[in-house]
Each structure stands twice: as C-alpha cells, then as structure tokens.
Amino acid sequence: MSLFGNDGSKPRKRKPGVVDTLVGSNTEIRGDVLFTGGLHVDGRIKGKVLSTPGDAAILSVSEAGSIEGDVSVPILTINGQVSGNIYASDKMTLAPNARVTGNVYYNRLEVQAGAEVNGQLVHDPGGERAPASMHEMRGDFAVGDLRDVRDLRRPKVAS
Template structure:
C-alpha cells in the first residue's frame, strides 16, 4: 500500500489517490482513483467511509455509507457493511458481510446504462419487438 489512513485519523473531504490506499480511520467524503486498473483500496474492520467509492479493486472489512463502484473486483469480508448500492464486475462475499442496497453487476461499467421503460422510448419498443419475434410474449 502506498498510503495509510491510521486508526486515529479522520479525513474531511474527498480523497483522490493512485496505487494503493489502506483505511483504518475515517473518511467523510468521496474516495476516488485515477483510471488506473491496478489501483486498490482496503478498508479494515475499524475503517469507515461516508461517501461514494470509485476504485477498481476493493477489499472491504469495514463500513461504507454510500455507493461503491468496483470496476474490476470487490471482496466483502465478514465484517463488511455497505449502506448503499454495490456496482461490481467480480464480487466475492464472505458470510457475515452485509449490503443494505442493491448488488448491480456491470460487465462493462462504461457501457452499462439502465433501460428506461417508463419513457415509452425506443428501447422499450425494441425490447418488446425482440421478445415478440423470439416468442417471449405475455399473452
């Protein structure tokens, strides 16, 4: 790890880093990294983050209050607590880990976009037509 935030340290504001970051203390702000696919974040059992997290590789055994975006892999250890959604490409979750939000798989995060069925737009029409052609109709 390149950077350590110790148990007695509280950071107020966003943290932007490259390489590796280990958190034993508290961060109140976003945790972001450059677009390096090798950057990693580890949060120990005593570590806590209040804000969104965007890091390719994450090992979490502490608490995150906010959405977590792991563009490569996230490991949720037994003491991990997430209050927010977890967006991931690969996930590993130990027994005891808790997520109070949604788990959202993103095979290619830059291309993933939610389907807006409420707008009645062309996405809905194309999906309905594809299902009809393939025989997937509801009556």
C-alpha cells in the same frame, strides 16, 4: 537514497497489493480523496474516495475503518463500513465484518459469510454505470488535477 527508498531518478515499479497510503486508526479525513496505487483505511474518511483514471488502484477498508461517501476504484476489499454507492470496476471483496449502505456496482464480487449490504447489487462487467472517467464523482477536482496526481507517481526523465 531518499527517506522512502526512491531517490526520484527512476520510476518505482509497482508490486501488486502494495499500500502506498495509510489512513491510520486515529485519523479522520473530511473531504474527497483522490489516490493512485494502494490505499488502506484504518481510520475514517468523510468524503468521496476515487482512484485516478486508468490506474490499477487498490482500496482496502479494515474492520476499524469507515468511509462516508461514494467510492470508485478498480479493486476493493471491505471489512469495515462504507456508506455510499460503490463502483468496483475489477473486483470487490466483502469480508465477514463488511457493512455497506448503498448500491454496489461490480464486475467480480466475493461475499464472505457475515457481510451485509443494504442496497442493490448490480453486475456491471463493462463499468458502464461507473461515473464517466470519474468526472461525475470528482467534485472540485479539475481535469488538470487528475493529470498532476498521475505525474507525481511517474517523475519526468530529461531527454
């Protein structure tokens, strides 16, 4: 058994809503973040945040969390601050303390009393307005980098 409960011999089964990565309240990341699985932000990210193409990723931003940059992810819950355009291809929830400055492109949207959006809300059920396969948003990431991140989550099994 490894430190994190998976010895790498077989792929881990994903549970819905599981947080794989946590940006703690005393953490600030400067640069783009590319992730798979679940990401929870209690700290600050200054850069773009996006999930790998085809991944059923979940991003949550707590009341203490903030993101300064564009966000592209299938499922998103915000209770903190986001300054940048948002592309939520599946579902987006704006909790009571959510403060968004930028345009929001969504498929399904839940807005709770108290949430604020300073920008346009655009219904985008097919995700046509989202960056094409994240290529437009990914900045310095190369296509090979996207493939490598996905491969880390699914260890290769010898034939």
